[in-house]
Amino acid sequence: MQASVDESWNVIVEWLRRNAPSELMLTRPPVAENDIREVERGVGTVLPEDLVAWWRRTDGQGGHSGLVPSFYTPYSAREALDRRKLWMTAWNGVMEQDDPARFAAAVAREDQAPAGTSCKGAWLPRWLPIAGSGGGNDLFVDLRSGPAHGCVREFARDDGASDSVKWDGVAAMLADVAAGLARDVPVHGHRVWVEDDGRFTWDSAASRWSIGGRVPVDVGMLRERYAAFVAEARMGDRRPPADGSWPAEWIAAHVVRNTELLLATTQAVLAADPAADVRYDNSDAMAPATLDRYASSGLAALAGQVEQLGARLCELVEPLNRGKPIVDVRVVDGGATVLDMRRGWLGVLNALRGRQLPLRTRQLRVLR
Numbered sequence: 001m002q003a004s005v006d007e008s009w010n011v012i013v014e015w016l017r018r019n020a021p022s023e024l025m026l027t028r029p030p031v032a033e034n035d036i037r038e039v040e041r042g043v044g045t046v047l048p049e050d051l052v053a054w055w056r057r058t059d060g061q062g063g064h065s066g067l068v069p070s071f072y073t074p075y076s077a078r079e080a081l082d083r084r085k086l087w088m089t090a091w092n093g094v095m096e097q098d099d100p101a102r103f104a105a106a107v108a109r110e111d112q113a114p115a116g117t118s119c120k121g122a123w124l125p126r127w128l129p130i131a132g133s134g135g136g137n138d139l140f141v142d143l144r145s146g147p148a149h150g151c152v153r154e155f156a157r158d159d160g161a162s163d164s165v166k167w168d169g170v171a172a173m174l175a176d177v178a179a180g181l182a183r184d185v186p187v188h189g190h191r192v193w194v195e196d197d198g199r200f201t202w203d204s205a206a207s208r209w210s211i212g213g214r215v216p217v218d219v220g221m222l223r224e225r226y227a228a229f230v231a232e233a234r235m236g237d238r239r240p241p242a243d244g245s246w247p248a249e250w251i252a253a254h255v256v257r258n259t260e261l262l263l264a265t266t267q268a269v270l271a272a273d274p275a276a277d278v279r280y281d282n283s284d285a286m287a288p289a290t291l292d293r294y295a296s297s298g299l300a301a302l303a304g305q306v307e308q309l310g311a312r313l314c315e316l317v318e319p320l321n322r323g324k325p326i327v328d329v330r331v332v333d334g335g336a337t338v339l340d341m342r343r344g345w346l347g348v349l350n351a352l353r354g355r356q357l358p359l360r361t362r363q364l365r366v367l368r
Contacts, residue, residue: 005053008174012067015181020198023065028076031059035077042081043128045143048150050171051130064134068177069190069202072131072139080129083138087123087155114146116153120160127155130170141170193355205338208355209282209331213344216321217353219314225357226310229255229364233303238367246291248367252302253294255360258285259309262352266316269325269345279328280348286332317349 003011016024036055040047060076061067067074075083092107103122110119111126126143136157141150142165152167166188167173180187180202190202238248246254265280272278284290294302329348331339 002171003175003178005050005171005174006057008171008178009054009057011178011182012174015178019181019194020200022198023067023200026061026063026065028059028062030057031055031077035059039077039081039128042084043126043143045126047128047143048141048169050150050169050174051141054170054174066201068131068139068173069180069187070204071133071135071202072137073134074131075129083129083132084123084127087127087129087138088125091123091160111144113144114148115142115144116146116148116151116165117144118161118163120163122160123155127161129155139166139173203355205333205336206331207351208359209333209339209351210329210343210347211354212350213347214324215346215350217317217346217349219317219321222317222349222353222357223310223314225353225361226306226314229357229361230303230307230310232361232364233299233306235364235368238299238364241367246363247295248364249295249299249302250291251360251363252299252306253291254285255357256294256302256305256309257290258282258356259306259313261285262349263309263313263316265327265345266313266320266349269327270316270319277328278325278345279330280345281330283330283332320346320349 013024013027016027036047036052054074055077058074060074060079063073065073092103107122107124110117110122111124113119124144127140128143129138129140130152131139138155139152140155140161141152142148143150148165148168150169151165152170152173153165154162156162167176176187179185180190181192184191186205187202190204191208192200193203193208194200233248233252241247261280261282261284265278268278297305325345326342327345327348329339329341329343329345330337
């Protein structure tokens with residue numbers, strides 16, 4: 001049974017309080033009832049109960065929070081109405097230039113179609129934005145009639161409305177966000193990541209392995225990440241993991257084998273003719289047989305190997321920063337191929353610094 005808006009919002013607020021208090025401070029007080037009535041007059045229809053219930057808990061968020069995956073900040077009721085007006089004038093104003101009468105007829109026709117049906121060339125009067133990316137993309141509720149009334153969809157500045165429904169309604173959206181935060185489960189392919197300072201983002205599976213392909217790698221921070229992992233690995237005995245999770249020895253074995261692969265690729269990049277094909281494939285560092293073989297040496301020995309391999313890799317990164325090398329990258333994670341394409345090699349090393357090493361350190365820490 002799907003959680004109610006109040007149940008989901010309580011989970012979200014509690015998670016923010018514990019893990020990202022600075023983000024919780026962006027949450028506004030409940031909406032004024034007059035603002036709800038004003039929105040209903042603006043769109044010409046009664047709002048869905050779940051949207052009203054959400055606004056009665058919080059009238060959106062100030063600043064840019066990215067609370068809703070993958071990067072959407074909830075609007076206040078007044079912001080929603082203002083944003084709708086912008087789409088109706090700016091987007092439709094461009095689209096109607098060639099034949100205003102024909103465009104108006106098409107908009108009127110599409111606005112009477114069932115909620116959830118596709119419409120690429122216009123912003124319809126009964127669409128209401130509820131969250132924005134800050135970069136021109138919005139989530140909106142489709143207020144047209146029909147079984148999908150109140151469903152949540154995406155509208156992109158360049159492409160218009162998505163053809164598919166993202167959530168059946170605001171309640172379903174908040175239930176997914178609550179589960180993604182509290183249980184660390186993927187939400188439309190994105191998982192929450194909390195920085196040490198309490199800021200959080202939603203990562204795609206690919207961005208946990210490659211991000212910022214042209215940005216120089218902070219070598220000092222990379223050294224710190226390796227040192228933190230080694231220190232955690234040397235903390236002593238670990239308890240068995242939960243079902244399906246890696247034991248401590250497998251976590252360390254993965255970091256050893258993956259660093260070997262990263263090191264070999266980096267050496268090949270530095271030695272290769274620019275036209276030569278260099279490839280990184282992490283699948284061996286994810287293979288149970290490999291992890292078992294490496295893990296047999298024990299956690300203490302693996303920590304020493306990580307320390308040595310990490311130091312060697314860091315020595316090679318500085319000269320690598322002077323170029324923008326491109327590498328064939330294949331990444332397997334969770335039994336699925338999440339990347340298989342040419343990528344900036346610095347992006348893989350940036351993800352190592354910003355995601356992979358902190359992730360493995362945290363996985364070890366919970367096994368104390």
